Amino acid sequence: MIDLPFRLKTLRRQHQLSLAGLAQRTGLTRSYLSKLERGLSRPSEASAGKLAAAYGLTPDQLTGSGPEGLDEVVSVVRAHERKPLVRLGTALGYSYQALAGKRRVRSMQPVLVVPPRDFPARQAASPHAGEEFVLVLSGAVEMVVGSRSLRLETGDSVYFDATLHHRMRSVSPRAAEVLVVASR
Numbered sequence: 001m002i003d004l005p006f007r008l009k010t011l012r013r014q015h016q017l018s019l020a021g022l023a024q025r026t027g028l029t030r031s032y033l034s035k036l037e038r039g040l041s042r043p044s045e046a047s048a049g050k051l052a053a054a055y056g057l058t059p060d061q062l063t064g065s066g067p068e069g070l071d072e073v074v075s076v077v078r079a080h081e082r083k084p085l086v087r088l089g090t091a092l093g094y095s096y097q098a099l100a101g102k103r104r105v106r107s108m109q110p111v112l113v114v115p116p117r118d119f120p121a122r123q124a125a126s127p128h129a130g131e132e133f134v135l136v137l138s139g140a141v142e143m144v145v146g147s148r149s150l151r152l153e154t155g156d157s158v159y160f161d162a163t164l165h166h167r168m169r170s171v172s173p174r175a176a177e178v179l180v181v182a183s184r
Helices: 004-014 019-026 032-037 047-055 059-063 066-073 088-092
Strands: 096-098 108-114 133-140 141-143 148-153 157-161 166-170 178-182
Touching: 004 032, 004 059, 019 032, 019 047, 032 047, 032 166, 047 059, 066 141, 133 141, 133 148, 141 157, 148 157
Parallel strands: none
Antiparallel strands: 096 108, 108 178, 133 157, 133 178, 141 148, 141 166
8 A cells, every 4th residue: 555645745745735725726624634644544535536636636546546546556667668758958968768657646756868978058957956866777977966077887876966966978889878766
């Protein structure tokens, strides 16, 4: 079973809603929503339906139950099912593929990245909240994190505070493939 209190709080934050905003959207009280997020109460079917509707989910997807909720409990994405992600970096030469695309609520964002040959401009160095883990799956990259320049070969990894400016480029004969896991 999924951690429903965590899931409810994460969904609310992803939708940039306060408890008051969610209460207004669902017709449920702020105190009841707070109890749900703290695990002090479990939602009734009617409440789960209202919460699911507020987030554009089915009740099964919200609670991770039933056939529609299975991908929320254990999300499997086969190599041929990966979807390209369109992000700011795409215009700068980066190629991204989602690795957890079926799971709607997550605290990590794993992606497969193929970096460009040239660094994007310094102002496009993509700082963001959270932390980031990078593992070079094939090839080699040059990565700049803050003021440090690093050369990473196949099997090398780096973990850093994602609020630092960071960017990478392929430096091997074939374009590198890199696993990037970012937390929110």
